[in-house]
Amino acid sequence: MTQRNIWIMGNWKTNPVMTQDASNLAQQLAGAVSKQTVQHKQMMIAPGVIHASTVATHCSEQLWLMGQDCCAYTQTQGAYTGDISAAQLAELGAKAVLVGHSERRQYHQESSELLTQKIKHVTASGMLAVLCVGESLSEREAKTHFDVVAQQITSVLQSVTLTAAQIVIAYEPVWAIGTGRTASPEQAQEVHAAIRVLLAKFDTEIAEKTQILYGGSMNPKNASALLSMSDIDGGLIGGASLKADDFLTICQAA
Ligand code: PEP
Helix, strand or coil, X not given: CCCCCEEEEEECCCCCCCHHHHHHHHHHHHHHHHCCCCCCEEEEEECCHHHHHHHHCCCCCCEEEEECCCCCXXXXXXXXXXXXXXXXXXXXXXXXXXXCCHHHHHHHCCCHHXXXXXXXXXXXXXXXXXXXXXXXXXXXXXXXHHHHHHHHHHHHHCCCCCCCCCEEEEECCHHHCCXXXXXXXXXXXXXXXXXXXXXXXXXXXXXXXXXXXXXCCCCCCCHHHHXXXXXXXXXXXXXXXXXXXXXXXXXXXX
């Protein structure tokens, strides 16, 4: 059986306002990594692009820089006002990029076709694509969550051929993001296991090796129980990634 490492990603979204605060947060995390208080885990942080070059100065092999999103229309450069390309993120030193976070799907109406384009650009730029999937509360209540997640993954994977070194799946039930309401370890595990079965239909190696992370109000109190489940290979953390102590406690919990 493949032993997958634990990956913990912090998604800072549009926080904080001041570059100095972003720099301080990154510096505290870098300090913990250098003192090896967090071992055998891969830590990653996704600051807002405006802070990324400053935050990048604190990043390392143990603390990866990530992008929160990238342009769908070009891999490199062009007339796409307000966008940042995958190649620009790679040039900053980013090693991974979130694609299809539910806030992008909700506020920017991102379609599967658009996400597939982004994934192609991210992987062509040598970075990992972190595909975010997850059902809404009404879909969970209607018990269609397995179908929704399967559709979100299938629509991408049937259009682009990827290896396990190019893709990470983040299962983030929308009803758990930023709400303080977390999926139970058992609820999360059953979706993660189903995702792995689905991935096996495309490629058995991808199914075995792909990191499947859980996201949705993960915090220092619930992290250990979630991360102890066999198909949960890490976490994508929003709110709790903005306090160094909380983020480090989550990293140490696994
Ligand atoms: C997220 O935005 O990806 C997320 C999981 O946020 P939170 O941890 O705040 O629920």
